Amino acid sequence: MHIYDSAKREEVLFVPIKTDKVKIYVCGPTVYDNAHLGHARSALVFDLLRRTFIELGYKVIFVKNFTDIDDKIIKKMDETGQTLNEITSHYINMYKNEMKSIGVKDADLEPKATQSIKEIIDFIEVLLEKKIAYQISNGIYFDTSKDNKYLTLSRMKMDDTKARVEINREKKNQKDFVLWKFSKNKEPSYDASFGTGRPGWHVECSAMIEKHMAYDGSYQIDIHAGGADLFFPHHENEASQTRCKSGQELARYWMHNGFVTINDKKMSKSLENSFFLKDALREYDGEILRFYLLSSHYRANFNFSKEDLLVSKKRLDKLYRLKKRVFEYKKSTLCKEFKKNFLKALSEDLNISKALSLLDLMISKTNEELDLNPKNKTIKFETNANLKWIESILGIGYQNPYMYFQIGVNQTEKRYIEELINKRAKAKKEKDFKKADFLRETLTCRGVNLMDTANGTQWEKVK
RNA sequence: GGCGACAUGGCCAAGUGGUAAGGCAGGAGCCUGCAAAGCUCUGAUCCCCGGUUCAAAUCCGGGUGUCGCCUCCA
Numbered sequence A: 001m002h003i004y005d006s007a008k009r010e011e012v013l014f015v016p017i018k019t020d021k022v023k024i025y026v027c028g029p030t031v032y033d034n035a036h037l038g039h040a041r042s043a044l045v046f047d048l049l050r051r052t053f054i055e056l057g058y059k060v061i062f063v064k065n066f067t068d069i070d071d072k073i074i075k076k077m078d079e080t081g082q083t084l085n086e087i088t089s090h091y092i093n094m095y096k097n098e099m100k101s102i103g104v105k106d107a108d109l110e111p112k113a114t115q116s117i118k119e120i121i122d123f124i125e126v127l128l129e130k131k132i133a134y135q136i137s138n139g140i141y142f143d144t145s146k147d148n149k150y151l152t153l154s155r156m157k158m159d160d161t162k163a164r165v166e167i168n169r170e171k172k173n174q175k176d177f178v179l180w181k182f183s184k185n186k187e188p189s190y191d192a193s194f195g196t197g198r199p200g201w202h203v204e205c206s207a208m209i210e211k212h213m214a215y216d217g218s219y220q221i222d223i224h225a226g227g228a229d230l231f232f233p234h235h236e237n238e239a240s241q242t243r244c245k246s247g248q249e250l251a252r253y254w255m256h257n258g259f260v261t262i263n264d265k266k267m268s269k270s271l272e273n274s275f276f277l278k279d280a281l282r283e284y285d286g287e288i289l290r291f292y293l294l295s296s297h298y299r300a301n302f303n304f305s306k307e308d309l310l311v312s313k314k315r316l317d318k319l320y321r322l323k324k325r326v327f328e329y330k331k332s333t334l335c336k337e338f339k340k341n342f343l344k345a346l347s348e349d350l351n352i353s354k355a356l357s358l359l360d361l362m363i364s365k366t367n368e369e370l371d372l373n374p375k376n377k378t379i380k381f382e383t384n385a386n387l388k389w390i391e392s393i394l395g396i397g398y399q400n401p402y403m404y405f406q407i408g409v410n411q412t413e414k415r416y417i418e419e420l421i422n423k424r425a426k427a428k429k430e431k432d433f434k435k436a437d438f439l440r441e442t443l444t445c446r447g448v449n450l451m452d453t454a455n456g457t458q459w460e461k462v463k
Numbered sequence B: 001g002g003c004g005a006c007a008u009g010g011c012c013a014a015g016u017g018g019u020a021a022g023g024c025a026g027g028a029g030c031c032u033g034c035a036a037a038g039c040u041c042u043g044a045u046c047c048c049c050g051g052u053u054c055a056a057a058u059c060c061g062g063g064u065g066u067c068g069c070c071u072c073c074a
Helices: A037-055 A071-080 A084-101 A113-129 A201-213 A228-246 A277-283 A286-294 A306-326 A336-346 A352-372 A377-394 A411-429 A433-445
Strands: A002-005 A010-013 A021-026 A059-064 A133-136 A139-142 A177-182 A197-199 A221-227 A251-257 A260-262 A448-453 A456-461
Touching: A002 A251, A021 A037, A021 A201, A037 A059, A037 A084, A037 A221, A037 A251, A037 A260, A037 A277, A037 A286, A037 A336, A037 A377, A059 A201, A071 A084, A084 A277, A113 A133, A113 A139, A113 A177, A113 A197, A113 A201, A113 A228, A139 A228, A177 A201, A177 A228, A197 A201, A201 A221, A201 A228, A221 A228, A228 A251, A277 A286, A286 A306, A306 A352, A306 A377, A336 A352, A336 A377, A352 A377, A411 A433, A411 A448, A411 A456, A433 A448
Parallel strands: A021 A059, A021 A221, A221 A251
Antiparallel strands: A002 A010, A133 A139, A139 A177, A177 A197, A448 A456
């Protein structure tokens, strides 16, 4: 497996800390609002990474957190009058359900910041003892000047004159960041030896990683992943904290996914161009969204467009049409060469384009073979197994192929369609092609495509 | 201002110095009563200008353009 390491800024061979094991931590969402397509892509990309490692034979420990205490959540409390827990549990449930409908599996562990307060406090206490953290009027801060490796991850050069962050004269260095915010009046808070308050964002991840993943005597995980926007300052700060506290590097490899853009602009609150996953799911099938969002390289930006999404749907349609042709042939003996090549492509820093081109080639080659040998069971068995494997590695093609083409068609409609198909068959038998074509046209107008095959007339809802 | 990414046929998108994968759309054909589906064939010298090299989309330098991070952000 080769992956692009954002820290080294080059593609490198992946070498696990412990043979055949991979510990992956992904920065999850702050749960104060609905997930948008950007969250979906990040989740999908690292879901694919996880599946790839599993297929390569690794034992994967996959952790994704929820940030459930944060200024934005508190703001939401003020706006809605709801409790912290009402807000966060609502958005966590939404997130998990929506991710499920695009085929993202739950992480092995999904820690919440509020359930790791003790570890966060302990973490900060150690930093205070080591004089790496210090207190000012509004909280505990991390002294970045104590870490001579600070900024080596992101390679940023701090130019205070251009920094957009508000200048705080109490801080020792302007790049110092908050570890613990003292609470004002009725804000949610936790008691700590150094004062009542709540954790800062960066320290949560470091503490949760330590709590859940630092065993076997190591603070280090294999891969730390997240959106490209987290590289600085979030990941830089996480790395620094852990380095200063434990003396070890937090992660061996850093991976960052590119953004989902709308009209080439990053989806963001301020631009009001967020496309929420729940809205997308109202319009498109989750499987198609998954396939679409996975269809290009994870580090490139992904410009969302309906047209491109429909291209992905067509590509998926083709897979399902092949699945129809081999559906009843369940004996499993997949093509080793296909699997090997496909995994090889994914092992090149998740080269999905290359992998999908192999899938397309497999599909068209198999269709050709089946055109020539419609009754060849060996081909059908193998193809069925190939598609089964694609389900597990890509998470697509898992539906009943007949049902797939009937999404959004109710029973009454189905009966009507079948009735017209029967009438048309009768007309065809009587060589009344004018009537047959009229019946077909009637269905076409309703978005139903007919196809006459050796096994009778089949239909697809094309919308 | 600092740091960085990207620029490949109409669109989407791979590409490890040796003469451009794949998908969609378009065109031609096979199949079909006609279609649909499926299959076959069909198109680019890779933003511009220099340089290195026997050889560059791929390396180097300089432009131009787009986007991102440096405030919360997947």
